[in-house]
Amino acid sequence: MFNFLKKTVQRLIKKPKEEKKKIIKEEKTIEKKEGLKKRKLFSRKVSEKDLEKFKMELIKANVSFDVAEEIVEKLRDKERKDIKKILEGILLNLLKQKEIDLIHFVKEKIKERGCCILLFFGFNGSGKTTTIAKIGSLMIKQKIPVVFAAGDTFRAAAIEQISTHAKKLGIDVVKHKYGGDPAAVVFDAKKHAETINGVVLADTAGRLHSDKNLLEELNKIVRVNKPDLKILVLDSLTGNDILEQIEKFGKVGFDGLILTKVDVNEKGGAILSVKQKTDKPILFLGTGQKYKDLEKFDAEKIVKKILE
Ligand SMILES: Nc1nc2c(ncn2[C@@H]2O[C@H](COP(=O)(O)OP(=O)(O)OP(=O)(O)O)[C@@H](O)[C@H]2O)c(=O)[nH]1
Numbered sequence: 001m002f003n004f005l006k007k008t009v010q011r012l013i014k015k016p017k018e019e020k021k022k023i024i025k026e027e028k029t030i031e032k033k034e035g036l037k038k039r040k041l042f043s044r045k046v047s048e049k050d051l052e053k054f055k056m057e058l059i060k061a062n063v064s065f066d067v068a069e070e071i072v073e074k075l076r077d078k079e080r081k082d083i084k085k086i087l088e089g090i091l092l093n094l095l096k097q098k099e100i101d102l103i104h105f106v107k108e109k110i111k112e113r114g115c116c117i118l119l120f121f122g123f124n125g126s127g128k129t130t131t132i133a134k135i136g137s138l139m140i141k142q143k144i145p146v147v148f149a150a151g152d153t154f155r156a157a158a159i160e161q162i163s164t165h166a167k168k169l170g171i172d173v174v175k176h177k178y179g180g181d182p183a184a185v186v187f188d189a190k191k192h193a194e195t196i197n198g199v200v201l202a203d204t205a206g207r208l209h210s211d212k213n214l215l216e217e218l219n220k221i222v223r224v225n226k227p228d229l230k231i232l233v234l235d236s237l238t239g240n241d242i243l244e245q246i247e248k249f250g251k252v253g254f255d256g257l258i259l260t261k262v263d264v265n266e267k268g269g270a271i272l273s274v275k276q277k278t279d280k281p282i283l284f285l286g287t288g289q290k291y292k293d294l295e296k297f298d299a300e301k302i303v304k305k306i307l308e
């Protein structure tokens with residue numbers, strides 16, 4: 001996780017030995033010619049060439065162009081010895097967020113009104129159904145009654161997929177027929193959740209950029225069922241398209257995000273771009289295919305990983 005981003009940052013912080021030797025040699029020549037003052041200028045500050053290279057590498061690590069520029073701007077004319085500290089500040093600032101403690105939130109909602117509805121949506125294959133299963137498992141561990149709503153009535157086998165997870169986890173699932181109205185599925189799941197004082201985890205069909213009807217369907221689910229939290233699930237491997245997805249789903253509105261597949265994401269830059277694009281909190285990172293592979297988002301831990 002974040003290996004590529006980490007290497008990029010490390011390259012800027014620690015110059016390779018040969019390069020350092022070369023710089024010192026060049027500096028000595030300058031010193032002889034033009035005196036000590038010039039040498040200090042040359043050696044201490046991070047060079048324009050290094051910054052440009054750093055920017056390109058950030059972009060290669062899936063950091064968006066705007067964010068890469070912003071980072072480099074803040075490093076310009078700074079002394080090399082301060083770079084690590086400055087970068088730490090930039091990264092922490094980019095990743096900071098208003099936390100939502102999901103378990104606490106759900107428990108409070110159930111106390112208030114007898115149930116809680118969490119609606120999950122996102123692009124095709126981003127990991128919605130898998131993430132719902134992981135969160136279902138988490139809720140059970142917290143002794144919160146759970147019901148799945150099989151709201152993907154669009155894709156063949158989607159109902160079976162969530163039913164299989166439900167069976168493995170011992171969770172109830174409310175389902176209708178294929179082609180049925182997802183808003184009605186979530187409504188029925190809510191009725192069931194009220195009888196058990198539990199939480200509805202509502203699955204939905206994957207969306208493509210061009211799926212106007214599916215976006216309308218999503219709006220209808222929201223209108224009819226008024227979910228307590230709308231959660232956008234994003235695949236961290238997506239690259240710059242991820243920003244477009246945030247924009248699209250922003251039209252439905254979301255309260256939090258989950259970024260999946262960070263375990264197979266060597267680059268790691270998308271997380272910075274996402275944070276810059278939206279001020280909604282990242283609730284969890286998906287770190288694998290097992291139920292336990294769900295990590296709470298922790299900005300300090302991530303920055304430490306990149307800079308250590
Ligand atoms: N490595 C890894 N794989 C994941 C993670 N989350 C989901 N996947 C895999 O990604 C694939 C798609 O996951 P789904 O949960 O079916 O995605 P979806 O968004 O429900 O897909 P659609 O219903 O087709 O829109 C599956 O093979 C999952 O096992 C993760 O955090 N890490």
Ligand SMILES: [Mg+2]
Pocket residue numbers: 128129130152158203204206
């Ligand atoms: Mg699915």
